[in-house]
Amino acid sequence: MLNLTVKQLAAGLAARQFSSAELTxxxxxxIKAMQPALNAFITVDEEASLAAAREADRRLAGGQGGxxxxxxxxxxxxxxxxxxxxxxxxxxxxxxxxxxxxxVIERFRDAGTVILGKTNMDEFAMGSSNETSFYGPVxxxxxxxxxxxxxxxxxxxxxxxxxxxxxxxTDTGGSIRQPAALTGICGLxxxxxxxxxxxxxxxxxxxxxxxxxxxxxxxxxxxLGAMAGFDARDSTSLERPAEDYTRELARPLAxxxxxxxxxxxxxxxxxxxxxxxxxxxxxxxxLGCETVEVSLPNMKLSVPVYYVLAPAEASSNLARFDGVxxxxxxxxxxxxxxxxxxxxxxxxxxxxxxxILIGTYVLSHGYYDAYYIKAxxxxxxxxxxxxxxxxxxDVIMGPTSPSTAFRxxxxxxxxxxxxxxxxxxxxxxxxGLPGMSIPCGFDGSGLPxxxxxxxxxxxxxxxxxVAHQYQQATDWHARVPPGI
Amino acid sequence: MALNLADVTRIAELARIEVDGExxxxxxxxxxxxxxxIGEMQAVDTGGVEPxxxxxxxxxxxxxxxxxxxxxxxxxxxxAPQVEAGLYLVPKVIE
Numbered sequence: 342m343l344n345l346t347v348k349q350l351a352a353g354l355a356a357r358q359f360s361s362a363e364l365t366x367x368x369x370x371x372i373k374a375m376q377p378a379l380n381a382f383i384t385v386d387e388e389a390s391l392a393a394a395r396e397a398d399r400r401l402a403g404g405q406g407g408x409x410x411x412x413x414x415x416x417x418x419x420x421x422x423x424x425x426x427x428x429x430x431x432x433x434x435x436x437x438x439x440x441x442x443x444x445v446i447e448r449f450r451d452a453g454t455v456i457l458g459k460t461n462m463d464e465f466a467m468g469s470s471n472e473t474s475f476y477g478p479v480x481x482x483x484x485x486x487x488x489x490x491x492x493x494x495x496x497x498x499x500x501x502x503x504x505x506x507x508x509x510x511t512d513t514g515g516s517i518r519q520p521a522a523l524t525g526i527c528g529l530x531x532x533x534x535x536x537x538x539x540x541x542x543x544x545x546x547x548x549x550x551x552x553x554x555x556x557x558x559x560x561x562x563x564x565l566g567a568m569a570g571f572d573a574r575d576s577t578s579l580e581r582p583a584e585d586y587t588r589e590l591a592r593p594l595a596x597x598x599x600x601x602x603x604x605x606x607x608x609x610x611x612x613x614x615x616x617x618x619x620x621x622x623x624x625x626x627x628l629g630c631e632t633v634e635v636s637l638p639n640m641k642l643s644v645p646v647y648y649v650l651a652p653a654e655a656s657s658n659l660a661r662f663d664g665v666x667x668x669x670x671x672x673x674x675x676x677x678x679x680x681x682x683x684x685x686x687x688x689x690x691x692x693x694x695x696x697i698l699i700g701t702y703v704l705s706h707g708y709y710d711a712y713y714i715k716a717x718x719x720x721x722x723x724x725x726x727x728x729x730x731x732x733x734x735d736v737i738m739g740p741t742s743p744s745t746a747f748r749x750x751x752x753x754x755x756x757x758x759x760x761x762x763x764x765x766x767x768x769x770x771x772x773g774l775p776g777m778s779i780p781c782g783f784d785g786s787g788l789p790x791x792x793x794x795x796x797x798x799x800x801x802x803x804x805x806x807v808a809h810q811y812q813q814a815t816d817w818h819a820r821v822p823p824g825i
Numbered sequence: 826m827a828l829n830l831a832d833v834t835r836i837a838e839l840a841r842i843e844v845d846g847e848x849x850x851x852x853x854x855x856x857x858x859x860x861x862x863i864g865e866m867q868a869v870d871t872g873g874v875e876p877x878x879x880x881x882x883x884x885x886x887x888x889x890x891x892x893x894x895x896x897x898x899x900x901x902x903x904x905a906p907q908v909e910a911g912l913y914l915v916p917k918v919i920e
Contacts, residue, residue, distance in 0.1 A: 436904075437904055438903075438904060440897070440900045440901055440903065440904060533880040533881060534880070534881050534883070547878065547879050547880065548880075573886070573888070576883075576885060576886065577879070577881065577883055579881065579883070639869070641865075642865060642866060642869060644862065645862050645863045645864070645865045645866045646866060648859060648862065648863055649863055649866070656840060660841075663841070664906055665905070665906070665913050665915055666901075666904075666905050666913060667901075667904040667905055667906075668904075668906070669906070670906040670907070674916065675916075676916050676917075676918075677915050677916045677917075677918050678841070679843075679916075680915065680916055681841040682841050682842060682843035683843055685840070685841055685842045685843070686842050686843035686844070689842070694842055694844075694852075695852070695855060695856070695859075697840050697842060698833070698836050698837060698840055698842070698852065698856065699856065699859060699860075701836045701839050701840040702828075702832070702836045702856075703863075705836065705839060712863065712866075714876050715866055715867070715871060716866060717876035717877050717878060718871035718874040718875070718876050718877070719866055719869060719871060719874075720876075720877040721874050721875060721876065721877035722869070722871070722874060724877060724880070755858075756855055756858070756859060757858050757859060757861075757862050760859075760862070771880075772880060773879075773880020773881060774880075
């Protein structure tokens, strides 16, 4: 069961080779054994998981099963999960048992999947290393002295360490793709609007998007099929016909035009990362693809633009955490204003407070035009660069992250250094495009390298095909961390 | 536009986050570095470019003016820090 994919596990369940209860017990015992070493989970509830597994087994026995029924999946602790502690990695939600399900959770429950637990994450998804979690850092299964990336670090570590065959995650500036790259797994951030944000605790609403993490592109296609779909409760959810994201997996790649943005291959990227990405592109050429140079001249501004827009939206979204309607409240205070100020000062961690302050400032009187509107204008230029690039190519490729996993503590003291580690992923969120990371090699110390694929709007099925064909020709995605 | 300590105090107050004196100095240092990074935006001329608020040009959806939600008052108040008789309790606002 350890190395089987979601597709293989579903086939095994359908053929009665094992039950969902057996499968769930297997992964729960792995989670328990590895928790002290990796800290990938915030909440595990064995009884609830096993009850759901037995229910899935009944569905399967009654011939009522769907393609994912009985498959156990871990969920990022940003998704409200009815009856489960849902903390978003924060002290301020450390006592919050969600009274309702996020749309994504609802979809996975309806599909008959089993919740294995809630995964650790950077507080309110603000971070690139999983070090800002109130529940402590997650460790990278490939080298436990290094970070798994963030903010979906727990989901990524869980999938890489075979504690779960797949997990949900979210991506506001790279939080699916960067941890997928740093832990040697696959992650997909869909086109903005494809996956409902209902019940997904909001960070920056115009950028946030949920997506799957797994070990193969084929599994991502199956999971995205379960996650995506219109939901009237999210005002930005798109009304589109349901898609089978596996439909193009087998398509040959001959004639595919791959755009290589020169900005992705400039100095500043770790030479080992550049080598692995170059080798992956050479493999694509062998598979019959053509490459063409494209340019994203405004991409260099994506980090400053993001650190205006995302904190601005966050400062507004996080105003709801005031110690009145839910969550944690400071034990001592003088009056109402003091209760707010102390609850928020003691309930939020340093990075979250930093971003709320940045956001408050850029939205404040006298600075709104110079910062917020300026950033929105640049956002359009960044998005237009992609429109121009996609006139010349079908998919864009480059590194997901400029480096492999860095050491725990290495960048924690310098927010700007940490922010710059998302240089290759942020522009995709600003444009609202789909982006993916798949494993494509290792650096000199055996840490995984991720290849980023960026597609045009709604081209997920084609991107998954492009990733799947690479995985038929290579085995980077099948490598297992030492000791796992 | 260099930030100063008074700015930090003012935005902390607007954000309803208590920041004490010593902490304010540290926050000022970090925010200054971040705003140096953000300042790179000013190098590009954006005259004539429409601001982009959103990735998709979506219009707000309209729906029939009918009740779609049941009463979940009790359920949602279960997770509140302090509730009495169906009301959220906060420190006294009016003396």
